[in-house]
Amino acid sequence: MIKKHPAPPVPAGAIPQRAGDSFAIVPRLPSGIITADQLEALARAIRQYDIPIAKLTSGQRIALVGIKAEDVPGVWAGLDMGEGRAVKHGVHYVQACPGTAACAYGLQDSLTLGTRLEDMFNALDLPAKVKVGVSGCPMCCGESYVRDIGLVGRKKGWTVVFGGNAGGRPRVGDELASGLSADEALDLVGRALAHYAANAKKCQRTARFVEARGIESVREALGLAKIQE
Numbered sequence: 001m002i003k004k005h006p007a008p009p010v011p012a013g014a015i016p017q018r019a020g021d022s023f024a025i026v027p028r029l030p031s032g033i034i035t036a037d038q039l040e041a042l043a044r045a046i047r048q049y050d051i052p053i054a055k056l057t058s059g060q061r062i063a064l065v066g067i068k069a070e071d072v073p074g075v076w077a078g079l080d081m082g083e084g085r086a087v088k089h090g091v092h093y094v095q096a097c098p099g100t101a102a103c104a105y106g107l108q109d110s111l112t113l114g115t116r117l118e119d120m121f122n123a124l125d126l127p128a129k130v131k132v133g134v135s136g137c138p139m140c141c142g143e144s145y146v147r148d149i150g151l152v153g154r155k156k157g158w159t160v161v162f163g164g165n166a167g168g169r170p171r172v173g174d175e176l177a178s179g180l181s182a183d184e185a186l187d188l189v190g191r192a193l194a195h196y197a198a199n200a201k202k203c204q205r206t207a208r209f210v211e212a213r214g215i216e217s218v219r220e221a222l223g224l225a226k227i228q229e
């Protein structure tokens, strides 16, 4: 009988790769904004540790892939960046379009709201992964309606969307409220996530949670008015 070798220990802050002999890391990058210092530190690490793949992810982050186990602590030490969630349940990323900071069509400041949102909810443990999309206008370049949490900027303020998903069983999220200030939108997102955390099954994404419970039940729990037919 062939004896199976136990899997090598996973270094802190690393994700095992398929072959099991190298690791990936995903630094936090709220709203996809990166500084010159961070870019230089990433480039230094890639050269110093001969990292074969630096990948811009769909969540507007930069994954470093193919790192040797013994190099992982040194790579992290040189980056001075937090760890973004990539496997553990919770808010994985907040993607944000340029909004009023850099887009002629922008109606709201999506970059600032996205960064605030990531700061507020990054450490929250949730039943499954949660993806957030923030768009500065209804054209929705931040893919807000197909994210677990979506925010859409309109003339009169923010619309909060809940329960969207762009995966194999796609779902368009439900609007919870519109015309909100940034603070009001963050408060509603916090309450929606708390309700989801307290009531969803383990590994149940928000889309499946809303399908199981019904959006009216979610609205009622959040103290929102009934949708008029």
Ligand code: SF4
Residues within 6 Å of the ligand: 097, 098, 099, 100, 103, 104, 105, 106, 107, 135, 136, 137, 138, 139, 140, 141, 142
């Ligand atoms: S969603 Fe609107 S503000 Fe954001 S990038 Fe697209 S067009 Fe510009």
